[in-house]
Amino acid sequence: MRAIQFTAHGPIENLHEADVPMPEITPTQCLLKVKAVSLNGFDPMVMRGIPGLRTPLPMIPGADISAEIVELGAAVDGGRFALHQRVGVEPSNDQGMMGETLRGGLCEFIAVEANQLVPVPDAVDDLAAACLPTAYATAHRMLFTRGRIESGEKVLILGASGGVGTCCIQLAKMAGCKVIAVTSSADKGEKLRAIGADHVIDTSTTHYVDYVVETFGKPRTRGVSGGVDVCVNYSGGTHWAESFKTVRRGGRILTCGATGGYDPKTDIRYIWSFEHTIIGSNGWEREDHVRMLELIATGRLEPVIDRVIPMNGIRQAMHDLQDRRIIGKVVLEVG
Structure with missing residues (x-):
């Protein structure tokens, strides 16, 4: 069967199409015919090699998958799953994460444990289903389970044009918040405004801290405090410490990653003097995946898809993802 894989860490050009053996299923697995796969920000990072992450080679990338069941293992519950049923996949289990330490979905067929399958409603097409769960379910858990955002709050989102950010x-916005989106160009900003951002900060012309202070007031330790209620910062890096300057006294800083660097300089004075709460959120739970499917099926949310391309177009897509030329998700059709 056809697959996209890399046999050594390094540049994106190491990705190539290969003919690999068909997977054989165990009694607890299903064989899936892959329909579509979306990319995530960690895919180029895995290509380069992540310190401390042992990626077995050759590796097939792709964690977010929409597929059709074409074979059921002997022990799979036929009451829950059936041939030709459309499913998504929970890409992580006790052994690791697909596309990082386990073979991913950029191949024609894949064997997956039945307990990792999530039924896809008829109202959700294959492209939308492939956008879940890594970015969208992660955003859901970070905002609601961990961050507990509430209607009327001002929410500042750094790196807002990516998969997590657009979600x-x-x-x-769905929760009734005032949304302030930070991005790197006017073109991206217009697209973010179209999906619900109330304020857009283009960092090519405006510093986001200055904008927040001028628009919502300066955060203060005494008296009336300006600033935002919540800052979503999964960039880390140079934006970590400076983002504290945007958050009101008693506000929250949410993080689910560190795309700009995991060991940034910080300023503890802001944490104690403004009584900030820093909240980490690690991925998602199955119920977040299911909830996102429900929201898409009922028309309350539509995944932002930058482009849909064939599987063999992955090199350019990875370059664009790495260089931040993507708004939302890139979906690769398999087959």
């Missing part, structure tokens, strides 16, 4: 915009 955060839609979910925060």
